Amino acid sequence: MGKQRPKISDDEHVVIPFRPRRSAGLPDRRPPANSADAGFPDRPSRHQPASEQPDDFRHRMLANAAAFAFTVALTAVGLWLAVSIAALRGVGTLP
Known part of the structure; x- marks a missing residue:
């Protein structure tokens, strides 16, 4: 069985301190644009300039x-469904 946490009654309130995120794991500056492909020169880049693709x-x-x-079919099905529901409720029919 996993760890058991202590039971907290309804009378006790727990305050969790807010700690803003820090960029501890991120570098301080952005890497150069071509450094992503520096280790793999023969790998095709996913985001090549338009002139190369x-x-x-x-x-x-x-x-x-x-x-x-697909958009037209989805709209048609939606309209059909709305009209069918309105007909079942009797909305828009003459007495």
Whole structure:
């Protein structure tokens, strides 16, 4: 079984001191921009400048079209659900 903590009654109040975070584990200054790839020169960088990465226009447009279709489908389902709930409650029907 794990450690057992002492039971604190409702009459006792525990005050936990607030200690702001310090950057003890972080360096005092930012490393140079190219130091991340200094140890691995043959590894492709994830964030290369735009001039070094080819612009895959077709893939980007397919992703945009898929996102737009998903948004339209989600909106349509939401509207259908709202209309169905309103019809069940009898909202918007004539007497």
